[in-house]
Amino acid sequence: MSLLRVEGLRKSFGGVQAVQDVSLQLEAGELLALIGPNGAGKSTTFNMVGGQLRPDAGRVLLDGRDITGLAPRALARLGVGRTFQIAQTFASLTVRQNVQMALLAQARATWRGWRRADAFRPEAAQALLAQVGLQGQAERPASELAYGDVKRLELALALAGEPVLLLMDEPTAGMAPAERVALMELVQGLARARRMGVLFTEHSMDVVFGQADRVAVLVRGQLLAEGAPEAIRQDARVQQAYLGGGLQGGAAPVAAAGKEEPEVPASAGAPLLKVRDLQAWYGAAHILQGVSLEVAPGEVVALMGRNGAGKSTTLKAIAGLLARTAGEVEFMGAPIRGRPPHRIARAGLGYVPEERRIFTDLTVLENLEVGRQPPRAWPDGRALPVWTPERLLALFPNLGEMPHRPGGRMSGGEQQMLSVARTLMGQPCLVLLDEPSEGVAPVVVEQMAQAVAELKQQGLGILLSEQNLGFAQAVADRAYVLEKGRIVHAAPMVALAGDAQARRAWLGV
Known part of the structure; x- marks a missing residue:
């Protein structure tokens, strides 16, 4: 039995059909990348699986149990973790305190007001930070982190809930190439060790083709292709709709059509x-x-x-x-x-x-x-x-x-x-x-x-x-x-x- 089964999901917003009859499955310990152009329906699909949106039609099953439409808090209790396209952290708390808040939520101890929250499981918080490479910034306010580090902190928050299924919406956004690969290699290792399924969406193709076990491609809310990374890379339909000419991997300078020299002002010798x-x-x-x-x-x-x-x-x-x-x-x-x-x-x-x-x-x-x-x-x-x-x-x-x-x-x-x-x-x-x-x-x-x-x-x-x-x-x-x-x-x-x-x-x- 698959860890996650998505069957015939549909979702519309007014007259916009965001997701149309999408079906997927994910095994324990597997990484499945969901890719596609902006507006293809990836985040909408994530939000239906993660409980932020209720589908108009279709089902979501976790380990055989129908979880369609359950609230995110209920899904978290069942072992569904989530990171977001725009990272969600507590900016006013330190990095360590952020993780401690997640550990408190996982232990259902958030309302014990007579005990100091920053005394709760500091060793466990530090261990999670070490896993994502933030141990040296534990006492730094989260508001001062670079955006890529905020994404790593959010991953630590998700891992604090001990998920069996981890949903990651653009997990490496804002990170340098080497950091992206290192983070997803870490996620891959955790998935294998914990038998945790990972469904992630990502625009960095070095991450997708380097770390995913399978790749599914959404275009205009519909599943265009699904398969092994190399097969998807060579698919002409995917290249036309999404991959383009591969500018992310390096390219010659782009020139505007019909122009050779900028139309600069007469005072061009002075810096703007x-x-x-x-x-x-x-x-x-x-x-x-x-x-x-x-x-x-x-x-x-x-x-x-x-x-x-x-x-x-x-x-x-x-x-x-x-x-x-x-x-x-x-x-x-x-x-x-x-x-x-x-x-x-x-x-x-x-x-x-x-x-x-x-x-x-x-x-x-x-x-x-x-x-x-x-x-x-x-x-x-x-x-x-x-x-x-x-x-x-x-x-x-x-x-x-x-x-x-x-x-x-x-x-x-x-x-x-x-x-x-x-x-x-x-x-x-x-x-x-x-x-x-x-x-x-x-x-x-x-x-x-x-x-x-x-x-x-x-x-x-x-x-x-x-x-x-x-x-x-x-x-x-x-x-x-x-x-x-x-x-x-x-x-x-x-x-x-x-x-x-x-x-x-x-x-x-």
Whole structure:
């Protein structure tokens, strides 16, 4: 008898058929990867198996028992663990306390108010943290973790419930390549040792084809293909619908059609963005320690480094989103450090956060209207090309298919595209992109690269934080590498991509 059987699941949201007659099975100790384009129905399928959604039709059986429609808490008692596409942790607690809360829940001891929670099974909490590589950060507040480390913490929380079935929604999002493989090798070992079935969805193909025992492909809510990883890799239908040209594994630079040189302003000799000795703090923690960089018009600059190196902090500090900073930040010749974020945005500096932060109750078009600003001109008086909803829906075809869909009913990758499009509605001269390829399908990564190329051709400057070396290599002109809040390496992107020693030393690839 299979550990998990999914039979004929269906789910609609209004007139949108998200999942249509999906059937799967999973054996104990097996890893099954569920892949597909953004909006294919993967998270919806997960939510039906995990109890967050009740299916319109079909059944879910765990070890022969019908668990269809049971609440997540009831499923957790039966041994169903879950991690989410957007990690769910207690930001105000330390890393160790997060795991202790999960252990308390597993022991049904959460309401014993007369005993200190942080005294509950500290050794067990530390052992779980060691399994996911966070033992050295046990006393650090979860709010200070890099996003990849937050994902590892969430895995430890799921393991605290001693699951027989583990559902993992994009478990390695935000992690460096070596970290991704190490984490999933750990999961694979745990699955074998505990006879725990693992159903996971993932956009990192090195993880899917390296660690999964079987792969199932969803497209538009239907099962397109299922089988061994190599058979799925060679399936022409899967390549066309999802895998694309393999940009994640490295590619030649992407060029915008019909253009050879960026349409830069007459003052192109001066940098759009100049950062000197930038310092930044989270509370008493000194994160950035003297970061200096420049971005010219029509230039794409990649900010790279391991989790926790300070990449996202650098972008937030430039955008005015941190309470305490020092140093110099000039945008288009004017100092902006210390100015409020909305004034920095109105000056023409756009920011796309890693967390997306779209308005879930508003439609795609309404989200775009929220970001609208008047047309803008370069300092020499030449007008910038104007971004309109029509132009953006053409740039991102996935959004063009759903202009009236609420943001809350979109996949994570679709929300990422919407976040970029909404920022462009602000008519920026320079865009800060935080992990633009994270959590999106390979074919969408290629679309994102084409969008970056088009922005470059219009003369916009782009500073992107990125861990996907293939994406960065395809779009970036230069790269800065951060380590512990300092720039430790700077080089043309092609030189960094070809320097194996530098990649191993600073990027872990």
